[in-house]
Each structure stands twice: as C-alpha cells, then as structure tokens.
Amino acid sequence: MPSKPAPIKKPPKKEPAPKKEPAPEPAPEAVPVEAAPVEAAPVEAAPVEAAPVEAAPAEGGEAAPATEGASVAAPAVGEAAPPAEEPKPPTPPPEAADAPAEEAGDAAAAPADVADADAAAAAAEGPAPDAPADAPAETDAAAAVPAAEDAAVPAAEAEQPSDAAAAPAEEAAAAAPADEAAVPEEPKAPSPPPPPPKEPTSVPLELAVEDVSDTSVTITWRPPETIGNSGLDGYTVEICKEGTEDWKAANEDLTISCRYVIKNQTTGDRLKIRVVAMNPAGRSPPASHPEPVLVKEVGERPHIRLPRFLRQRYVANVGDKVNLTIPFSGKPKPLVTWTKDGQPLDTKKVNVRSTERDSILFIRTAEREDSGHYEMSVKVESFEDKATLILQIVELPGPPASVKVLDTWGFNVALEWTAPKDKGNTEITGYTIQKADKKTGDWFTVLEHYHRMNATISDLIMGNTYSFRVFSENKCGISEDATMAKETASILKTAIDYKPPEFKSHDFNEAPKFTTPPSDRATTVGYSTRLLASVRGYPKPKIEWIRNQMVIGEDPKYRQMFTEGICSLEIRKPGNWDGGVYTCRAKNPLGEAIATCKLEVKQPPVPESEK
The missing domain is CATH 2.60.40.10 (Immunoglobulins)
Structure with a gap:
C-alpha cells in the first residue's frame, strides 16, 4: 500500500478560497499494482509541448475524473487553478523523505502503455467523493498527461485537512506518469577523491663494500632517487651464500643509516649482498652487489703515521710524565716492537701498549737517563715499517765554571x-x-x-x-x-786642583745724584706734611735739609729720615712761618747734589659765625 506523501508548503493562491464543505468518508484503499522496474521498461511520457486541457468543474465545485484510463487529480473545492509555471518543490522533512520516493518508484514502475492497469487501479479505489458519475472526459489519453501534471502539483502541495481530502491526492499521484509525480531529492555533497595509491620507493643507489675482515663485511649505499608519497621506513640488508638462493635478513630491525656492518660471518664464505628499501607500500626493488664478497682479512702493508710534533726532537723536563701515541695501519694485525739506542726497552722504566691501530709509549717519571733514540717497528708478514723519535729529558743547568x-x-x-x-x-x-x-x-x-x-x-x-x-x-x-x-x-775618587777664575770687581763709587727731586707741596696750618726725594750715590751720601737758607739741624719740630736711597722731611703741625723754600743737599767724598722745592702753608677757613 503506498504511503501518504508528506505535507508540503502550500503555494500562494491567486483568489481567496471559499468555505469548504465537510469532508466525506474516505474511499476504500486501492490495491497496489506491482509494476516492472524502471530499468526494465522506461516510461514514455507524452510530449510536454501538448496544450494542457482544463478539466471542467463538476457540479458542486469538484472536478470530474478523467476517463479512458487516465486519472487526473482535481483541485480542492473552491481553490484556484495552479499557476502556469511550477514552483520549486521544498525539501521534504526527514521522516517523510522515504514515502514520496516509494510512491514515485511505484508510479515509475508502471508502464505508460498499460492503460488497463491504471483503469483497474482507479476502479478499485472508487470514484472521488461528491464527484458525479456522468462527468464526461473532454480530452483523450494524450491530452490527459499535461492535465495530470498541472493537477498533481497543487494536490501534492495543498494541506489536506482530512483523510477524505488526501485520497484524491493519492489517486492523482498514483495515476500520474512516473517522470512527473517523482519529487526531486536534495543533491548530495560530492564525495572526496580517493587517496592516491601507495607506491614503494625506487631501488637504493651505489651499493658498495667499504671494508672486509675475517668475520664481517661493511657496506654503504645511497638513498633511493624516488621516495614517493609513502615515505621511507628504513632498509633491510639481505645476504645469501654463493650457489644458493636462501636469502636472509642480516638486520632484525630496519636500519635508517646508509652504512651497515654484517657481523658474525665465517671466514672463507662468499656472500651475495643486496639492500631493500621499505615503506608502507612494501619493498622496493633490491640493490644487489655485482659480485659475491669473500669474507677474508685483506692484507695491507704496514705504515707508521708519526705525528708532526714527534718528527723532530721531543723535549720533556725531569720528573714529567711522557705519554706518546703513535698510530699505524696494516692488515692483519701488525707485530709492534720498540728499541732504545738499538737495545730492547727496560720494561721497569718504560711501558708500551699496542692495539690494532696505535702504540703508546709511557714513562711515569722521566729522568735524564731516559733520553735517547727510540725506534718503533711494525711488521706484517714480510713487510716492515720503522720510525725513529728522539726523546730528550732536560733540567736546569749548572752555574758558570768561573x-x-x-x-x-x-x-x-x-x-x-x-x-x-x-x-x-x-x-x-x-x-x-x-x-x-x-x-x-x-x-x-x-x-x-x-x-x-x-x-x-x-x-x-x-x-x-x-x-x-x-x-x-x-x-x-x-x-x-x-x-x-x-x-x-x-771606583776610586781622583784628586782635583780647583783654581777659581779671576775677575775684576765692579766699581760702585758714585757721586750723589737725585733720581727724584722733592716736589712742591701745600698744606694747612696745624696739619703735618712730608717732603720726599730719592738720591743715589756711593759711598752713602749725607743728607741735610735747609729752610730759607738755614740748616734745620736737630730741631724737634722736624723729623729727618734716609733709608734705601729715600730721604724724607716731616714737618709737624706747621704754622704760618713754616712756609718757604726747602732745600735737600746730599754730600759724599765724590761730590754733592742739591734739590729744591716750595712749601705753602695756608690758613684754615673761618666759620661765618665767627666772622
């Protein structure tokens, strides 16, 4: 039994709908008709270009069903005719998404040319309620297809108030062609592209043998030229004895390094070696060594590599520690011997320790007796190499002999x-x-x-x-x-006879001479004054002061001084009669000199009150 389509939003109406009559009782359910799959019989729909035929409304406002095997859904009572262009169907809700798909599948499964099946289904469901039985069909089967398209959309989109109203919609959906009744589904998001396939790496490059000993083989290689999108997990080294194909992995775990030592091998075996790069996509093509490798100690002539600082004389102080390391090479392990000045070493004083690669000469406390020429010999079978070093142990010297x-x-x-x-x-x-x-x-x-x-x-x-x-x-x-x-x-002192130089003494004798004669002065009665002059002469001249041609002498009113060539005459509180001409005379055995000046004694001013 086909399920009812989910309610879909109603498109806008052009005219207001009249009041609906009460819905009649629902019609009996129709028996579904099993149709062939869509793939087996595609539906040939009538051409869309045919003009749609409008069904005449029956009495009571309901459309008459179509005859001649084409069921046309009529719009509800009082509803306006649908618009010419079809509105875009909205997305159905999730719970009702399966019902239209099933109905569409049933409708599509029915072949378009089987008219009797459609008529039988319409007869089983019965006539639509309130529809007159004598409503004639106005169009033929070809013209009914466009009418079914116009009628199916409003019937599916209209809200059905009751079961009676839903029955005509179900009949119209079942009777419509498969291409027109199916509701288009929402487009799904495009699925992501599948990941690219994983690819193994290319073959490792330049596989070579680095070293061979009596129990091991050391190999090296370079990373592959193409790693790919899967990366590189590591390498597997595989070996196989010559003459067999029993390949075994030499390393339990993958190695990241491009160098590997294959250990624990039997001397004399010939090994075939190959390297495989591993990643999530699997193994790469193997890189194989072109020839089997013989596990055997490779002979090498001995050679001593004497350090540069030992190629000349090595000097150490007495009491110092001497520790000399001398590297050498040779295969198999060379035989090392030491001698001092052509004689074997004294093991009590000098210790020697040799390895496969070097030899160490050790002296714990050096003494002067340890000085000499030391010779080192390295021998492999019939080949031999020697090196000589000079060791000199020195100390502080002694003092000079004399x-x-x-x-x-x-x-x-x-x-x-x-x-x-x-x-x-x-x-x-x-x-x-x-x-x-x-x-x-x-x-x-x-x-x-x-x-x-x-x-x-x-x-x-x-x-x-x-x-x-x-x-x-x-x-x-x-x-x-x-x-x-x-x-x-x-350092002795030498006698010195000192004779002072002879020189002529200077004659300082000079007749008196006034360098600065006394100057004229004026004073007031009762105010002391002083007359000054400077005189030069040798021997020291004698100074005399004369007032108005009279020698002053030892008069206590006057004070005479002569110091360092400066002669002075102080007149104490002069009166009216002390004015006049004063003369200074300097005299010595070589002559005399005279200098004259005037002194004016003024009266003090008389106050007006006394006048």
Whole structure:
C-alpha cells in the first residue's frame, strides 16, 4: 500500500478560497499494482509541448475524473487553478523523505502503455467523493498527461485537512506518469577523491663494500632517487651464500643509516649482498652487489703515521710524565716492537701498549737517563715499517765554571766567565749578570738573556766597591746557583786642583745724584706734611735739609729720615712761618747734589659765625 506523501508548503493562491464543505468518508484503499522496474521498461511520457486541457468543474465545485484510463487529480473545492509555471518543490522533512520516493518508484514502475492497469487501479479505489458519475472526459489519453501534471502539483502541495481530502491526492499521484509525480531529492555533497595509491620507493643507489675482515663485511649505499608519497621506513640488508638462493635478513630491525656492518660471518664464505628499501607500500626493488664478497682479512702493508710534533726532537723536563701515541695501519694485525739506542726497552722504566691501530709509549717519571733514540717497528708478514723519535729529558743547568774581573777604569768594569760544566742535557740559551754594592749588599740585575761570555758594566758610582755574579740559562730556566767573581771592583775618587777664575770687581763709587727731586707741596696750618726725594750715590751720601737758607739741624719740630736711597722731611703741625723754600743737599767724598722745592702753608677757613 503506498504511503501518504508528506505535507508540503502550500503555494500562494491567486483568489481567496471559499468555505469548504465537510469532508466525506474516505474511499476504500486501492490495491497496489506491482509494476516492472524502471530499468526494465522506461516510461514514455507524452510530449510536454501538448496544450494542457482544463478539466471542467463538476457540479458542486469538484472536478470530474478523467476517463479512458487516465486519472487526473482535481483541485480542492473552491481553490484556484495552479499557476502556469511550477514552483520549486521544498525539501521534504526527514521522516517523510522515504514515502514520496516509494510512491514515485511505484508510479515509475508502471508502464505508460498499460492503460488497463491504471483503469483497474482507479476502479478499485472508487470514484472521488461528491464527484458525479456522468462527468464526461473532454480530452483523450494524450491530452490527459499535461492535465495530470498541472493537477498533481497543487494536490501534492495543498494541506489536506482530512483523510477524505488526501485520497484524491493519492489517486492523482498514483495515476500520474512516473517522470512527473517523482519529487526531486536534495543533491548530495560530492564525495572526496580517493587517496592516491601507495607506491614503494625506487631501488637504493651505489651499493658498495667499504671494508672486509675475517668475520664481517661493511657496506654503504645511497638513498633511493624516488621516495614517493609513502615515505621511507628504513632498509633491510639481505645476504645469501654463493650457489644458493636462501636469502636472509642480516638486520632484525630496519636500519635508517646508509652504512651497515654484517657481523658474525665465517671466514672463507662468499656472500651475495643486496639492500631493500621499505615503506608502507612494501619493498622496493633490491640493490644487489655485482659480485659475491669473500669474507677474508685483506692484507695491507704496514705504515707508521708519526705525528708532526714527534718528527723532530721531543723535549720533556725531569720528573714529567711522557705519554706518546703513535698510530699505524696494516692488515692483519701488525707485530709492534720498540728499541732504545738499538737495545730492547727496560720494561721497569718504560711501558708500551699496542692495539690494532696505535702504540703508546709511557714513562711515569722521566729522568735524564731516559733520553735517547727510540725506534718503533711494525711488521706484517714480510713487510716492515720503522720510525725513529728522539726523546730528550732536560733540567736546569749548572752555574758558570768561573767569573773574573778583568779591568776597572773610570766608572766601568770588564767581566769574563766560562760555560757551565752541566748544561742540563740541552744547550745554554743565555746568562744573567748581577752586581751588589759593598755598603748595602743588595743584588741588582745588570744584564739578562745575555749570549756572550764577556761583558762591560758601566755607570758605576764613584767611591763604591762592587761584587759581581753570573747565572746560566737554558730551556728549563735559570740555574739555581750562580758563580761570583773573587775580585771586587772599586771606583776610586781622583784628586782635583780647583783654581777659581779671576775677575775684576765692579766699581760702585758714585757721586750723589737725585733720581727724584722733592716736589712742591701745600698744606694747612696745624696739619703735618712730608717732603720726599730719592738720591743715589756711593759711598752713602749725607743728607741735610735747609729752610730759607738755614740748616734745620736737630730741631724737634722736624723729623729727618734716609733709608734705601729715600730721604724724607716731616714737618709737624706747621704754622704760618713754616712756609718757604726747602732745600735737600746730599754730600759724599765724590761730590754733592742739591734739590729744591716750595712749601705753602695756608690758613684754615673761618666759620661765618665767627666772622
């Protein structure tokens, strides 16, 4: 039994709908007609270009059903005719999405040319309610198809108030052609493209044998040229004995490195080797070595690689630790021997430890006796290589053998000395000369790093006596002791006969002369004043003051002074009679000089009250 289509939103109406009559009782359900699948018999619909035929409304406002095998759904009572263009069907709700699809499938399954089946289905359902039985069909079967298209859309979109109203819609949906009754479904989102297929990598490149020993084979290779989108998980190294095809993996776990050592092999076996790159897509084509590899120690001539600092003399101090490592090469493992000055080593003083790649010469505490020529020999079968190193153990030198004072002159001393007897097992690099004053006894360095064995010491102080000593110097430093000269050097004072130079004394005798004569002055009665003058002469001249041609002498009213060529006359509280001409006379054995000035004594002003 076909299910009812889900309610769909009603399209807008052009005219207001009249009041509907009560719905009649529902018609009996029609027996569904099984139709062939759509794929077996496609429906041939009538051409859409045919003009739609409007069904005449029957009495009572309901449309008459179509005859001649074509069922046409009529619009509800009082509803307006549907518009000419079909509205876009809205998306049906999820719960009712399957019902239209089933009805559409049933309608599509029915072949269009089987008219008797459609008529039988319409007769089984019975006539529509309130429809007159004698409603004639106005169109033929070809014209009924467009009418069914126009009538099916409003019937499906209209809201059905009751079961009686839904029955005509179901009949119209069942009677309509399959292409027109099916409701289009919502388009689904496009499905994502399938992922690209995983591909293995290309073959690893440049597989080569790096080294071969009696129990192992070391191989190297380069990554594949094409890795692909699946990446690279690692490599598998596979081996197989020559003459068989029993390939086995040499590594339990995948290796990321492009170098691998195949261990625990039997000497004399010939191995076929290949490398496979692995990723999620599987194995790559194998990279095979072109020839089987013989597991055997490859012979190599011995060779000693003497370090650069040992190619010349190696110098160490007494008491130092000597640890020398000398690398070598050769296969199989070479035989290493050491000798000192052509004799076997003393194992109590010198220790030797040899490995497959180097040999170590070790001396815990070096002594001067350990110095010498050490020879190292490396031998493989009939091949041999030798290297010689010179070990020199040095210490501080001894002092010079003797020091002499050869000569002393002026402020200089000449010294001479001889080389030390013990040079410290190395050459002397210089000497240090010191001096000491007999008065203080303090030693001062005069020369250092001096290479000659004679020297001249200068800039000595007159009257002092000096002692001298000399130190030796080598690579280790300055000798602990010094050799002092037995003689001392005295710088004597020489006698000097001093004669002062003769010179003629200057004659300072001079007749008196006034350099500054006294000047005229004016004063007021009762106010003291002073007359000044400067005079020069040798011997010191005698000064006399004269007032109005009378020698003043020892008059207490006047005070006379003569100091450093300045002569002065002080007049104490002069009166009206103290004015006049004053004369200063300077006299000595060589002559005399006279200077004159005037003194005016004024009366003080009288107040107007006294006048």
